[in-house]
Amino acid sequence: MSFEAARPLAPWRWIGGPMLTALLGNLVLLVPFRVFGLQLPEPVFAMVPAFAWAVIRPSILAPFALLIMGVIMDIMWGSAIGLWSLSLLLAYGAVLSARSILAGQSRVVMWIWYAVACGIAEGAGYLFVQLDSQSTPSPWAVGWQLLATILLYPFADRLIDRFEDADVRFR
Amino acid sequence: MALRDNPFGEVRLPLLLSAAAALLVAIVAAAALLLTDRRETFQSEAYGVTRRVGDQVAAPVNTVVAAPVRWGGSVVDYVQGYFFAVSENRRLKAELKEAQQWKVAAVALRDTNDRYKALLGLKTDPPIPMVAARAVADSRGPFANTRLINAGEERGVSVGNPVMSENGLVGRVIGVTTGAARVLLLTDVASRTPVMIDRTNARAILTGDGGPNPKMDYLRGNNPVAEGDQILTSGDGGVLPRGLPVGRAVKGLDGRWRVVLASDAAPVDFVRVLLFQDFRQLVDAKQLDKLPVPPPSEPVAQTVGVVGSTPAPAASPPAGKPVDLKPAIGTPPPAAAATPKPAAAKPAAATSAKPPASGTATTAAKPAAPKAAAPKPPAPKPSVARPAADPAAEIPH
Numbered sequence: 001m002s003f004e005a006a007r008p009l010a011p012w013r014w015i016g017g018p019m020l021t022a023l024l025g026n027l028v029l030l031v032p033f034r035v036f037g038l039q040l041p042e043p044v045f046a047m048v049p050a051f052a053w054a055v056i057r058p059s060i061l062a063p064f065a066l067l068i069m070g071v072i073m074d075i076m077w078g079s080a081i082g083l084w085s086l087s088l089l090l091a092y093g094a095v096l097s098a099r100s101i102l103a104g105q106s107r108v109v110m111w112i113w114y115a116v117a118c119g120i121a122e123g124a125g126y127l128f129v130q131l132d133s134q135s136t137p138s139p140w141a142v143g144w145q146l147l148a149t150i151l152l153y154p155f156a157d158r159l160i161d162r163f164e165d166a167d168v169r170f171r
Numbered sequence: 172m173a174l175r176d177n178p179f180g181e182v183r184l185p186l187l188l189s190a191a192a193a194l195l196v197a198i199v200a201a202a203a204l205l206l207t208d209r210r211e212t213f214q215s216e217a218y219g220v221t222r223r224v225g226d227q228v229a230a231p232v233n234t235v236v237a238a239p240v241r242w243g244g245s246v247v248d249y250v251q252g253y254f255f256a257v258s259e260n261r262r263l264k265a266e267l268k269e270a271q272q273w274k275v276a277a278v279a280l281r282d283t284n285d286r287y288k289a290l291l292g293l294k295t296d297p298p299i300p301m302v303a304a305r306a307v308a309d310s311r312g313p314f315a316n317t318r319l320i321n322a323g324e325e326r327g328v329s330v331g332n333p334v335m336s337e338n339g340l341v342g343r344v345i346g347v348t349t350g351a352a353r354v355l356l357l358t359d360v361a362s363r364t365p366v367m368i369d370r371t372n373a374r375a376i377l378t379g380d381g382g383p384n385p386k387m388d389y390l391r392g393n394n395p396v397a398e399g400d401q402i403l404t405s406g407d408g409g410v411l412p413r414g415l416p417v418g419r420a421v422k423g424l425d426g427r428w429r430v431v432l433a434s435d436a437a438p439v440d441f442v443r444v445l446l447f448q449d450f451r452q453l454v455d456a457k458q459l460d461k462l463p464v465p466p467p468s469e470p471v472a473q474t475v476g477v478v479g480s481t482p483a484p485a486a487s488p489p490a491g492k493p494v495d496l497k498p499a500i501g502t503p504p505p506a507a508a509a510t511p512k513p514a515a516a517k518p519a520a521a522t523s524a525k526p527p528a529s530g531t532a533t534t535a536a537k538p539a540a541p542k543a544a545a546p547k548p549p550a551p552k553p554s555v556a557r558p559a560a561d562p563a564a565e566i567p568h
Contacts, residue, residue, distance in 0.1 A: 031237045032309035032318065032439045033244070039439075042312045058190035063197035070201065075225035077310035078317030078345075078353055082204030089198045096194065122313075128205060129314045133361040138382035141313035 014056060014163045015065050018049040023069065026076055043148035044121065046073060050088045051117050052159035054095035055102055055110075066092055083128055091121035107157060114153045122146045218330070218346035222353070230321055230351035233307040241440070299412060302326050302444045304352075309439060313381035316359040318342070320442055323350045331410065333445045339416040339433025340364070340404060341442055354442070357385050357417070357432060366417055366430075367405035368396045374405055377417065377430060384421065384429040396420050402430050412447055 025045035033040055046069050053062040070085025077084075095102070095117050102113055122142055129137050208219075252259070288295065304322035322328050324347050332344040334354045342362065346353040355362055362379035366387070373395030375387040390396060400420040406413025416433050423429040 027232070027236055030233060030308040030310060031240045032306045033237075033240050034439045039309075039311050042310065058187050060186075060189050060193040063190075063194040067197045067201055071204065071221075072225075074315075075222060076229060076308070077312060077315045078319075078355070079310075079312070079315030080205055080208040081219075081221065082201045082206070082208055083314060085201035086198065086205055089194065089201055093194050093198070096190070125314050129360055132205070132208075135360050135378060136380065137313045137360045138380040141381040145313055 009057075009163065011059075011061050014159075015049075015053065015059070015061055018052065018159055019065050019069055022046045022049055023072055026073060030076060041148040042077075042145060043152055044073075044084070044088075044118070044145065045152065046070065046084065046088055047091065047114075047118050047121060047149050048152050048156040048159065050092045050121070051095055051114050052156045052163075054092050054099060055160050056163045058096060058099070063089060063092065080129075080132055083125060083132075086128065087121040087124040090124045091117045094120050110157065110160075111150075111153045114156055115150045118146055118149045122149075218353075222346055223348040226319060226346060226351045226353055227348045230307055230319055233319060234321060237307055237440075296412065300327075300446045302328060302446060304328075304442055304444055306354075306440045306442060307351075314360060316356040316362075316379065316381060317345075318354045318356060318442070320352050320354055320444070321350065322444060323348050323352050325349055327446050328352045328444050329446075329448070331448065333404075333411050333415065333447055335415065335443050335445065336434040336437035336441070337443075338435075338437040339418060340411075341434045343411070344444065352444070357434075358383060364411065364417070365405045365407040366402050367407075368420065369401040369403050370397070371395050371400075374407065375428075377402070383435070384423065384431055386423065387420070387428045387430060390428060396428050398422060412445070 022045040025043075029040055029042055031040070046066070049062075049069075050066055053059060053065075066088045067085045070083070070088050071081060073079075073084045074081045095113070098113070102110065105113070122145065126137055126142055129135075287293070302322050304320040304326075306318045306320050308319040310317050318334075318341070320334070328344055328347050330344055330347055332352075334341045334343060340357060342354045342356040342359070343364075344352050345355040356379070357364060357377060358379045358381065360379055360381050362377070362385070364377040364385075365374065366377045367374050371392065373390065373392045375390045375396075377385050378388045379385040387396070387402075398421060402417040402420055404411045404413060404415040404417060418430040418432040418434075421429055421431050
């Protein structure tokens with residue numbers, strides 16, 4: 001057993017690092033680039049920490065990290081400020097409340113749960129945009145973003161694997 | 172195992188509760204932020220300091236991040252140019268041949284057009300100054316379609332300015348700061364653009380939905396649009412200038428009319444910002460606000476064109492009113508109507524739906540003939556003034 005495993009779980013390691021990585025992913029995919037008329041996908045990188053943080057352990061810092069991350073995403077993307085914060089927090093809350101069910105599930109089942117969480121976030125965003133702009137967003141566009149986000153689960157799996165057992169109080 | 176038996180049970184419950192409380196507080200804060208946001212308005216102050224600072228910081232960062240992609244794109248273009256030089260040369264030759272024919276036609280049309288303008292005294296819109304900029308960030312999600320461009324208020328860009336690529340309209344500026352401006356694309360779910368179908372002159376509102384092809388709402392008329400029709404901005408409401416190319420009409424899978432945007436065929440990174448505020452900049456605002464001249468107290472003009480041989484009414488008219496305003500058949504039109512104000516000379520100024528020429532003719536006669544059964548004097552039809560004269564009247568709100 002390494003000494004690292006015995007150290008307490010520092011917030012910057014499991015919250016700060018993934019948060020910055022997710023924002024960096026968003027920043028890179030903001031590049032105006034088109035290949036043969038096709039645009040780059042725009043997945044919601046923040047769903048990776050939103051799901052993993054709820055699975056790893058309940059935390060006071062994680063909701064505020066999601067709030068800040070959502071605001072930064074809204075500024076980056078030009079969407080209504082608070083839209084992604086609220087959507088991510090709702091998905092995080094849903095996963096947190098189902099945490100005891102998720103414990104010990106296989107990778108495939110966890111991927112399905114992650115897809116459900118992504119669906120909650122996108123569905124919430126869809127509803128808020130509909131109410132805010134009095135117009136219905138294209139379900140196809142939502143579907144493409146959802147698909148691209150679901151494909152990011154391996155990153156969430158890696159994050160969970162790394163920190164799930166780091167705090168023995170919440171096993 | 173009971174909670175009491177867990178060695179961490181005593182700390183676990185307070186942590187769970189505090190985590191739940193933190194989540195609740197964060198949700199309330201996010202909801203408050205969302206409710207107070209007004210990104211799609213034309214008010215520059217609604218854009219907010221947070222966004223302004225965010226855009227100001229993001230613009231140089233995104234420029235750096237996008238630089239390798241831009242260089243890579245240049246290399247790809249260079250290689251493509253090398254390998255596809257022959258086919259491109261053939262295509263360009265064919266285009267040049269066609270363009271030369273158009274050039275002859277264009278010269279003839281321009282000459283005719285100039286003569287018509289001179290004959291009608293038509294005042295055309297002045298050229299709109301433009302600013303070239305590069306897009307440094309491009310969001311393409313279902314809930315926000317915006318671009319950040321590297322030209323800001325220091326170059327005269329302001330909220331509401333239309334933004335074009337080399338092929339067509341891209342969107343309009345919704346936020347501006349030093350060195351950067353945020354462009355709301357036509358595909359954004361909050362975007363509404365008044366457009367017209369070039370072939371039929373029918374109007375619609377182009378509504379974005381986050382997908383690549385915005386839909387046309389509030390289409391009016393009988394079969395107003397057909398597959399492939401060219402869509403232009405209508406200029407209704409004065410937000411955008413009239414006649415900017417938008418795209419062509421297609422029938423969507425959902426059975427609605429949609430638009431394949433012309434700007435999609437252009438490179439994504441370069442745009443032009445038209446420094447166009449609204450139609451009020453094209454005319455003298457003071458002239459617009461000026462009230463019409465009141466009718467003269469002496470009804471001199473009222474008797475103009477009245478023929479004395481017309482039968483007198485049964486009851487004597489009230490004092491101050493003329494005997495009759497009905498012009499005799501075959502008599503020349505009234506002088507007032509024969510010399511209408513040059514309505515065509517101020518096309519954008521007239522915002523009323525009524526043609527100014529008839530208004531001029533009836534200004535003097537109105538108090539005298541409340542029920543003017545007389546036919547309207549044959550004032551010249553102000554067809555020239557119509558396109559720009561009544562945009563507000565045709566807005567399908």
